[in-house]
Amino acid sequence: MxxxxxxxxxxxxxxxxxxxxxxxxxxxxxxxxxxxxxxxxxxxxxxxxxxxxxxxxxxxxxxxxxxxxxxxxxxxxxxxxxxxxxxxxxxxxxxxxxxxxxxxxxxxxxxxxxxxxxxxxxxxxxxxxxxxxxxxxxxxxxxMGSYTDPAGIRCTISSWRRPPSDALPVRAKVTGGYVNNALAVDEARAAGCDDAILLNSRGQVAEASTSNVFAVIGGRLVTPPVTADLLEGITRDTVVTLAADLLGTPTDFRDLGRDELVGADEVFLTGTGTEIVPVTEVAGRPVADGAPGPLTTALMGAYQNVVRGREPRYGHWLHPVHV
Ligand SMILES: Cc1ncc(COP(=O)(O)O)c(C=O)c1O
Missing domain, CATH: 3.30.470.10 (Aminotransferase class 4, branched-chain amino acid transferase, N-terminal domain)
Structure with a gap:
């Protein structure tokens, strides 16, 4: 979808x-x-x-x-x-x-x-x-309930680059900046894909249209650093925390090349709307065997437990509406 x-x-x-x-x-x-x-x-x-x-x-x-x-x-x-x-x-x-x-x-x-x-x-x-x-x-x-497909989505690598932070304040969530994201999504859809992954002006992975990008490479969790011209996602931070606390998996914050994405064992996106969604195809190639990977699947389950209040240690992340 x-x-x-x-x-x-x-x-x-x-x-x-x-x-x-x-x-x-x-x-x-x-x-x-x-x-x-x-x-x-x-x-x-x-x-x-x-x-x-x-x-x-x-x-x-x-x-x-x-x-x-x-x-x-x-x-x-x-x-x-x-x-x-x-x-x-x-x-x-x-x-x-x-x-x-x-x-x-x-x-x-x-x-x-x-x-x-x-x-x-x-x-x-x-x-x-x-x-x-x-x-x-x-x-x-x-x-709005969950809308992403747990079976995974297909992403292009966009020809639209993420603007550098000396051209646009990319770490602020500015409405006008989203014309870049809209163009990238439009291009992805025209190519029959679900979403776009954008590279920054240095040719490294920045983020997807409205999500951050993670990859699992050789058993390590990798995500681009904030200096890669991305919006510092709150879900990104949640995932880094849950991976370390609950799964014993630390995250490497380092530049991620498009070649690494294509060769990764797992790729997934994180965002408030997206939550955690497996990416099963990048730039026309299946990610590993084309099925959601074990770390992605474990994080998706952990995330749902946390947002629904089933993990008391993260209760401070939940602001009750009815008290
Ligand atoms: C461009 C962009 N990157 C990343 C994200 C993920 O941020 P968050 O996890 O805070 O929703 C979003 C969504 O807000 C976004 O629009």
Missing amino acids: TVTQDGAAAAQPSPAIAQVAYHDGEFVPLERALLPVTTQALQYGTGVFEGIRAYAQDDRGLAIFRAHDHYRRLLRSSRTLRIDLGRSVEELCELTAELLRRIGTTEDTYVRPLAYKRALLPGQKPGVSLSGVSDALSVNAFR
Whole structure:
């Protein structure tokens, strides 16, 4: 099946849309969460965002996974674009929990906070600018369960390179930067594949369109370092932690060449939307025997246990919605 930019599944019906959003400082019916065409972020891509999942817990309602880490990253991204939300990480977590309570769901939900440049302040001349423009925050959410195919996906190596960090702040989750990701996905789909793996300007693996990349090579887990021009994924960090703690497997952070991917024993992607998905084909070649590998499969199981609250030692990663 196809992995899409926003985490929707092309082969399945669209996820049901929850009917409440946070917009303009209040909780409003979703149809009132609208923006004028003059919105600066729409014109110049000057917004930052997050993708967060809330998971149904086995016996304790809904919990937001690593909410603090997502909002810490949102505030970091916001600073890059001079967006001042005037809210703390804790306040943003609580705002999200309140949104989910108002939506009234206890099913798996995807949360999309968006902080953006809104309107020119009085007396400001039109143009591309990060100052002299008001800031805003909107948060919407929709029901979304796991959508990746546990049997694995097929990836191209994109002809679109990941921009270097001296051209675009690639470690911030900036809306405008996602034109690069969209072009890479579009190319992958046109080639009949599910997703694209992008190389950086040095020709080393950076990441996939909306996920980080891991490979298993000679029994070692390898992922590119943050200096490879990638978004430092929160799922990436979760996987590194779980591999070490639960499976006794350390991770090597080092440059990964396209030739190594093609010859790896296992390849998988990690991301909030994606979760952990095996890559069973890269650039038209099967990865090993073309079936998900044992380390990938073990990590997928461990991840589900953690996000659903079955591993008490990681309880601090779960922000309860109903207390
Ligand atoms: C470009 C990109 N890389 C990596 C990731 C994975 O990040 P995370 O695990 O924090 O969702 C995402 C998703 O947010 C992404 O959009």
